[in-house]
Amino acid sequence: MSTQRLRNEDYHDYSSTDVSPEDSPSEGLSNFAPGSYQRFGDNNNTTWFQTLIHLLKGNIGTGLLGLPLAVKNAGLLMGPLSLLVIGIVAVHCMGILVKCAHHFCRRLNKPFVDYGDTVMHGLESSSSGWLRSHAHWGRLVVDFFLIVTQLGFCSVYFVFLADNFKQVIEAANGTTNNCHNNETVVLMPTMDSRLYMLAFLPFLVLLVFIRNLRVLSIFSLLANISMLVSLVMIYQLVIQRIPDPRHLPLVAPWKTYPLFFGTAIFAFEGIGMVLPLENRMKNPRQFPVILYVGMAIVTAVYISLGCLGYLQFGASVQGSITLNLPNCWLYQSVKLLYSIGIFFTYALQFYVPAEIIIPFFVSRAPEHCELLVDLCVRTAMVCLTCVLATLIPRLDLVISLVGSVSSSALALIIPPLLEIITFYSEGMSPLTILKDALISILGFMGFVVGTYEALAELIQPRSSHITTHSPSAFI
Numbered sequence: 001m002s003t004q005r006l007r008n009e010d011y012h013d014y015s016s017t018d019v020s021p022e023d024s025p026s027e028g029l030s031n032f033a034p035g036s037y038q039r040f041g042d043n044n045n046t047t048w049f050q051t052l053i054h055l056l057k058g059n060i061g062t063g064l065l066g067l068p069l070a071v072k073n074a075g076l077l078m079g080p081l082s083l084l085v086i087g088i089v090a091v092h093c094m095g096i097l098v099k100c101a102h103h104f105c106r107r108l109n110k111p112f113v114d115y116g117d118t119v120m121h122g123l124e125s126s127s128s129g130w131l132r133s134h135a136h137w138g139r140l141v142v143d144f145f146l147i148v149t150q151l152g153f154c155s156v157y158f159v160f161l162a163d164n165f166k167q168v169i170e171a172a173n174g175t176t177n178n179c180h181n182n183e184t185v186v187l188m189p190t191m192d193s194r195l196y197m198l199a200f201l202p203f204l205v206l207l208v209f210i211r212n213l214r215v216l217s218i219f220s221l222l223a224n225i226s227m228l229v230s231l232v233m234i235y236q237l238v239i240q241r242i243p244d245p246r247h248l249p250l251v252a253p254w255k256t257y258p259l260f261f262g263t264a265i266f267a268f269e270g271i272g273m274v275l276p277l278e279n280r281m282k283n284p285r286q287f288p289v290i291l292y293v294g295m296a297i298v299t300a301v302y303i304s305l306g307c308l309g310y311l312q313f314g315a316s317v318q319g320s321i322t323l324n325l326p327n328c329w330l331y332q333s334v335k336l337l338y339s340i341g342i343f344f345t346y347a348l349q350f351y352v353p354a355e356i357i358i359p360f361f362v363s364r365a366p367e368h369c370e371l372l373v374d375l376c377v378r379t380a381m382v383c384l385t386c387v388l389a390t391l392i393p394r395l396d397l398v399i400s401l402v403g404s405v406s407s408s409a410l411a412l413i414i415p416p417l418l419e420i421i422t423f424y425s426e427g428m429s430p431l432t433i434l435k436d437a438l439i440s441i442l443g444f445m446g447f448v449v450g451t452y453e454a455l456a457e458l459i460q461p462r463s464s465h466i467t468t469h470s471p472s473a474f475i
Helices: 003-010 048-059 067-074 078-108 115-124 129-133 136-170 193-208 213-238 254-268 271-279 284-316 329-362 367-391 395-426 430-459
Strands: none
Touching: 048 271, 048 284, 067 078, 067 254, 067 284, 078 115, 078 254, 078 271, 078 284, 078 395, 078 430, 115 129, 115 136, 115 271, 115 395, 136 193, 136 329, 136 367, 136 395, 193 329, 193 367, 213 284, 213 329, 254 284, 254 395, 254 430, 271 284, 271 395, 329 367, 395 430
């Protein structure tokens, strides 16, 4: 049994940080014309509106909830300005990836290339013999960072679920129906947050045992509805009675800025979904407009919630804004509702590393043991994300670390280098080369400094950070 057969029969290679379980590639490619934007034919392809919804869904998740703390780490003025700049650069890199993918589709007469294929073909077209001979490493590098990013997302989900459920349970004895005159309550101590993570472990293992993507699409719908309702309620809270912002610093100390960078790039890391979304459109020529409109909406949501959340909660803002919600039943239900959405989203984020890793092991197992090996590998991967979450139980540091380590590579470092490698032999202006070099250097600096600061803060915190059981969160 070959790995290729396993991929063709059991897995759809989206190579994406977002999975749309409802859609799968069509087998009919006979009508493909060289240079065409149409990839998989007409069956089940998405409209411009559906593509826009998928784009928004794939970018708005737990990273959004961490942006108020990110703004605190950058400053009330520096934070939104930096978010705007990072958003513009990230969207530009998405456009670069689409342009390079179209180039190789026309050049190689292929109906579709994903992120890994594009990098591999870019290295194959390089004038350097060494790069051409090691072109297959391009796909391996992209797959590696996709795995790290997606498993990092899953680890973030463990911490998010544990923190929110722990807070709801500890505050249950003081939860009221009055959401306006909320007072500090005496919390009822419960078990450590790591034990909550272990409590969620068997349920998440059972969830990822679901391998049918159409079944997962039902969970995706539930997750989207619950998270949308929660976000509306959060916005409704943060725009009310905003405190005087004059005591908040416009520019935060530079030591905390790398933590801002990691969180921001974690939120904007949706580049892996760009090519699959463009490929599934009925009219792919509309995709550039949809990309820029959709990401403009995403950037506006990021900046608005980041600033409003920081203005509302000030220095007490936590790793997820849900942990700052008032101690009344309405907002406690919002925490639980968003947590339910994150719980179901875990299986969708888990799908991408699963379809990269599992075929490697299953293809080497006896045919009668394939299902057992599949389930064992899934269990081991979920346990790995749980272990990583227990080692770094601070939600803000997990988000910053994942963003700095892997998201910066996929979103900022690789695309500009890919453009240089792809088009240098065909003639590029020095200004374009300089622009690409600056973006890659920015991404690499964020990768190094952000990772270092996150690890340093984890090993030796510079200040007492507000834990999820702090009474001040309910004032």
